[in-house]
Amino acid sequence: MIYIPITSARSGMVLAKSISAPNGMFALLQSGEELTDPIIEKLAAHRIDGIYVEMYGSDDIEPKSIIPPEKKLKLTAEIRDIYSKYYTQPYISRSAVESTRRIAETIVDCVLDREEYLMNMMEIKGYDSYTYSHCLNVSVLSIMLASEMGINRNKLDDIALCALMHDIGKVDIPIEIIGKNGPVTESEFAVIKTHPEKGVERLRKCHNVSREVLYGIQSHHEKIDGSGYPYGYKGVHIPIFGRILAVADVYDALTSHRSYRKAWLPNEAIEYIVAGSDSHFDQEIVQLFMHLVCAYPEGCIVRLSEGSSALVVKNYSENVLRPKVRLIEDSTLGHRGMEIDLLEDYDASNLTIKSILSGGDDSASIDSIVNQPANKHL
Numbered sequence: 359m360i361y362i363p364i365t366s367a368r369s370g371m372v373l374a375k376s377i378s379a380p381n382g383m384f385a386l387l388q389s390g391e392e393l394t395d396p397i398i399e400k401l402a403a404h405r406i407d408g409i410y411v412e413m414y415g416s417d418d419i420e421p422k423s424i425i426p427p428e429k430k431l432k433l434t435a436e437i438r439d440i441y442s443k444y445y446t447q448p449y450i451s452r453s454a455v456e457s458t459r460r461i462a463e464t465i466v467d468c469v470l471d472r473e474e475y476l477m478n479m480m481e482i483k484g485y486d487s488y489t490y491s492h493c494l495n496v497s498v499l500s501i502m503l504a505s506e507m508g509i510n511r512n513k514l515d516d517i518a519l520c521a522l523m524h525d526i527g528k529v530d531i532p533i534e535i536i537g538k539n540g541p542v543t544e545s546e547f548a549v550i551k552t553h554p555e556k557g558v559e560r561l562r563k564c565h566n567v568s569r570e571v572l573y574g575i576q577s578h579h580e581k582i583d584g585s586g587y588p589y590g591y592k593g594v595h596i597p598i599f600g601r602i603l604a605v606a607d608v609y610d611a612l613t614s615h616r617s618y619r620k621a622w623l624p625n626e627a628i629e630y631i632v633a634g635s636d637s638h639f640d641q642e643i644v645q646l647f648m649h650l651v652c653a654y655p656e657g658c659i660v661r662l663s664e665g666s667s668a669l670v671v672k673n674y675s676e677n678v679l680r681p682k683v684r685l686i687e688d689s690t691l692g693h694r695g696m697e698i699d700l701l702e703d704y705d706a707s708n709l710t711i712k713s714i715l716s717g718g719d720d721s722a723s724i725d726s727i728v729n730q731p732a733n734k735h736l
């Protein structure tokens with residue numbers, strides 16, 4: 359399968375990965391379904407940026423998810439139910455925390471059982487279900503980071519719980535501010551900056567929430583150089599859960615479609631995190647992060663530095679910037695279908711990936727690649 363921007367989708371293509379509905383409750387479209395013009399229009403209306411479709415010669419490419427799609431659908435719906443309780447009750451009950459903890463434990467089980475190591479943020483995300491899928495993704499990435507740091511199982515459950523509730527204080531921020539389309543004013547931002555404290559306030563009376571979870575929620579917007587909020591803590595004075603959450607939270611937010619901007623591509627968001635290493639983010643955590651996420655997810659089409667287009671077929675945790683690729687056009691590098699291992703092939707040491715083709719200016723190139731005759735197989 360290959361990943362294409364929605365603008366390159368054509369009637370007759372076959373969907374290779376299911377897409378969940380905006381409310382996260384059911385599958386909007388099942389894999390195997392043939393696309394029609396009305397379906398493509400519906401996906402675009404739901405602001406789905408891209409989809410996985412079947413393409414002759416790419417059957418062996420199957421990006422795996424850390425959380426299987428059906429489980430993800432179920433977990434997102436459960437998080438949504440929990441959040442609806444948070445919204446309607448003035449305080450968070452012990453039973454609501456217990457329900458959230460059960461979801462957290464399930465996510466930890468999935469992460470610890472995973473076969474695939476890298477996290478692919480090019481997974482299709484429903485724009486409207488942002489809050490719930492964001493909580494889930496932040497939780498998955500936080501658990502992966504914490505697990506790499508050797509943190510024990512009990513604490514992994516705690517960080518998962520912390521990630522699921524990190525923005526709980528936003529429940530108490532007026533909707534006109536938190537739901538505003540576009541930039542906020544200085545005074546509105548001052549109100550938004552109270553959400554870590556408001557979250558802790560809501561949970562403080564729950565005796566079944568550990569201090570580490572409260573500290574994590576309180577400090578997820580602190581920055582290593584002291585320029586964050588609410589307290590401007592620096593370096594190791596920022597609790598470890600807060601430092602982990604900061605990386606996971608920003609990475610998922612950047613790679614998600616928001617009302618005021620398109621989702622960043624995974625490689626762009628990784629670059630942002632790396633650039634913020636030691637100013638915004640903890641350097642050691644960024645180093646671990648660099649081995650856990652796909653910069654160029656399997657199935658996406660990339661432009662190589664030499665100019666030709668290629669399909670990403672395999673990622674390596676040793677170096678997420680140098681996957682194995684397959685040429686999708688004849689070029690000076692070789693014939694269509696030839697594979698180049700950017701990590702292992704000595705001859706490819708000067709070759710780099712320039713960009714992910716993602717629509718916009720690249721639309722014509724992508725169209726010519728994905729809409730070529732089926733017999734021109736890879």
Ligand SMILES: [Fe+2]
Nearest residue numbers: 524525578579
């Ligand atoms: Fe936050």
